[in-house]
Amino acid sequence: MPINAVIFDIGNVLIEWQPERYFAHHIGEERTRAMFAEVDIHGMMNRIDAGHTFDQVVEETAQAHGEWHAEILMIRDNWADVASPAIPLSVHLLRQLRTKGVPVFALSNFGVENFPVSVAKYPFLDEFDRHYISGRMGMIKPDAAIYEAVEADCGLPPETLLFTDDRHDNIDAARARGWQTHLFDGPDGWAHCLVEQGLLTKDEAQ
Structure with missing residues (x-):
């Protein structure tokens, strides 16, 4: 055909889309494993991919996970380097x-x-x-x-x-x-x- x-x-x-690698480079592998265990980063991105507002979803997720607030915002502020x-x-x-x-x-x-x-x-x-x-x-x-x-x-x-x-x-x-x-x-x-x-x-x- x-x-x-x-x-x-x-x-x-x-x-490439390997956010775990990006964070491992910036905050270390141990903290990266801990963050991804506690925060559903990929679920957050699925909401964005489905049409929800990028900034809003990232900010909401950051606010819901105070310990990881700064790290989650890195996805918004450094998107071109994350992807x-x-x-x-x-x-x-x-x-x-x-x-x-x-x-x-x-x-x-x-x-x-x-x-x-x-x-x-x-x-x-x-x-x-x-x-x-x-x-x-x-x-x-x-x-x-x-x-x-x-x-x-x-x-x-x-x-x-x-x-x-x-x-x-x-x-x-x-x-x-x-x-x-x-x-x-x-x-x-x-x-x-x-x-x-x-x-x-x-x-x-x-």
């Missing part, structure tokens, strides 16, 4: 697909307010033909509704969409709708997939 569009997740595909760095080969693959004229879309769980902060640091995030950002859409992966919304907007048959994401549940949900999928476990495997699909040559994917 031919591929009519390639769809990228963003976090851990194009830019970092870029994954260079993935960026290269995105740009090579565009050069070949292959439509490329972003489908990412990302907040309305913090996504532009990441775009300002990483302008390649603005190079997609279409952006499907969960916070803007008011729906979140792996809910079936967000995949259905992508299909309705782009008008392409599901079986002609190739989607990569680092999470099994997001991949499973896309596959259930008939999308072609690749579980992202590193840019080399993604490059190999694009070559196998005939979208890039080996030289182009290096």
Whole structure:
């Protein structure tokens, strides 16, 4: 089946999303483990990704956890460094697909307010033909509704969409709708997939 569009997740595909590593560097591994045991940082981010206001949710969480108030606010104040760095080969693959004229879309769980902060640091995030950002859409992966919304907007048959994401549940949900999928476990495997699909040559994917 031919591929009519390639769809990228963003976090851990194009830019790294490892908040535990960020905090380990800044407050030490022991305090980081303690903070993540007491504060549901990922649950907080899920609320933001679903459309709740970035600043408000972070501030509410900080106020609810006085011991970790300053650390939690670091996510708001240093977002571009928390969601970092870029994954260079993935960026290269995105740009090579565009050069070949292959439509490329972003489908990412990302907040309305913090996504532009990441775009300002990483302008390649603005190079997609279409952006499907969960916070803007008011729906979140792996809910079936967000995949259905992508299909309705782009008008392409599901079986002609190739989607990569680092999470099994997001991949499973896309596959259930008939999308072609690749579980992202590193840019080399993604490059190999694009070559196998005939979208890039080996030289182009290096």
